Amino acid sequence: MPKGYAPMKISFQVATPEVDTPLLPSAQGALGGNLRVLSDLGYEGVDLSLRKPRDLDLDAIRKEVEKNSLEVSSIHTAAIGFQDSVWLCHPDEAIRKEGMDRLKGSLDVAAFFGVGATVGTFRGRLSEGEEHERSLGWMRDAIREGSDYAAEKGARILFEPQHRHRYGNNFIYNAQEGVAFVEEINSPGLGLMLDTFHMNIEDVSFSRSIVDAKDHLGHMHISDSNRLYPGAGHVPFREIIDTLRAIDYEEFLAIQVRMPPDFQTSAALGIANLRSLL
Numbered sequence: 695m696p697k698g699y700a701p702m703k704i705s706f707q708v709a710t711p712e713v714d715t716p717l718l719p720s721a722q723g724a725l726g727g728n729l730r731v732l733s734d735l736g737y738e739g740v741d742l743s744l745r746k747p748r749d750l751d752l753d754a755i756r757k758e759v760e761k762n763s764l765e766v767s768s769i770h771t772a773a774i775g776f777q778d779s780v781w782l783c784h785p786d787e788a789i790r791k792e793g794m795d796r797l798k799g800s801l802d803v804a805a806f807f808g809v810g811a812t813v814g815t816f817r818g819r820l821s822e823g824e825e826h827e828r829s830l831g832w833m834r835d836a837i838r839e840g841s842d843y844a845a846e847k848g849a850r851i852l853f854e855p856q857h858r859h860r861y862g863n864n865f866i867y868n869a870q871e872g873v874a875f876v877e878e879i880n881s882p883g884l885g886l887m888l889d890t891f892h893m894n895i896e897d898v899s900f901s902r903s904i905v906d907a908k909d910h911l912g913h914m915h916i917s918d919s920n921r922l923y924p925g926a927g928h929v930p931f932r933e934i935i936d937t938l939r940a941i942d943y944e945e946f947l948a949i950q951v952r953m954p955p956d957f958q959t960s961a962a963l964g965i966a967n968l969r970s971l972l
Contacts, residue, residue: 781818
């Protein structure tokens with residue numbers, strides 16, 4: 695690590711026990727066992743991917759995390775949509791209401807751990823045709839209401855730009871669009887998360903996007919161009935790390951990847967390759 699720089703910490707995404715979906719790039723199954731693997735490999739934190747936030751025993755989870763000398767780096771919400779088809783933006787009002795309830799529950803969990811809650815796929819999709827403008831209102835209203843709630847709780851939504859082929863995403867593709875949306879909502883409860891996998895597809899320049907997002911950037915998801923561990927593809931992680939240092943980024947680098955051949959191998963290679971750049 696260059697002299698004078700604060701070290702960035704590395705985390706890995708794991709799911710809470712109620713999550714069970716092949717769509718989610720998280721370590722699933724026994725939480726305690728997964729945390730032990732990460733601790734033994736030298737990780738400092740975990741992104742917790744949840745599905746039913748109000749059903750979780752937060753004290754028990756915190757105890758398990760601390761027992762393994764880890765800390766929670768963020769709360770992740772994609773499983774809510776993947777497993778239960780609940781979204782923040784949807785033509786069905788009942789689904790939107792359930793989505794808001796789950797978002798607020800996730801923000802309560804985030805506040806409990808003193809971190810942000812990421813919103814990526816869980817945001818839902820804009821409607822096509824005549825309903826497009828109306829659905830844009832649903833999207834804005836949901837993020838605004840959630841951001842205000844987050845601010846009250848001392849937490850923050852971290853909104854994630856995603857590429858346009860990601861499960862039909864049709865709203866906010868790159869860092870610059872994300873910055874514009876965050877500034878439009880203009881709430882202390884809303885920030886931005888960037889994901890190197892999506893950036894590789896949508897953003898013109900990794901370094902330019904990170905610099906453009908610096909005033910709002912609260913979290914980074916790390917994976918390579920093929921959604922595998924860093925080092926398995928062609929994402930320029932040296933450029934990314936150097937730019938994050940240049941903007942004084944001091945948050946986590948959270949590895950979120952598909953895991954062939956298995957979780958332990960991916961986690962081991964991911965931290966080894968990323969740590970070599972820090």
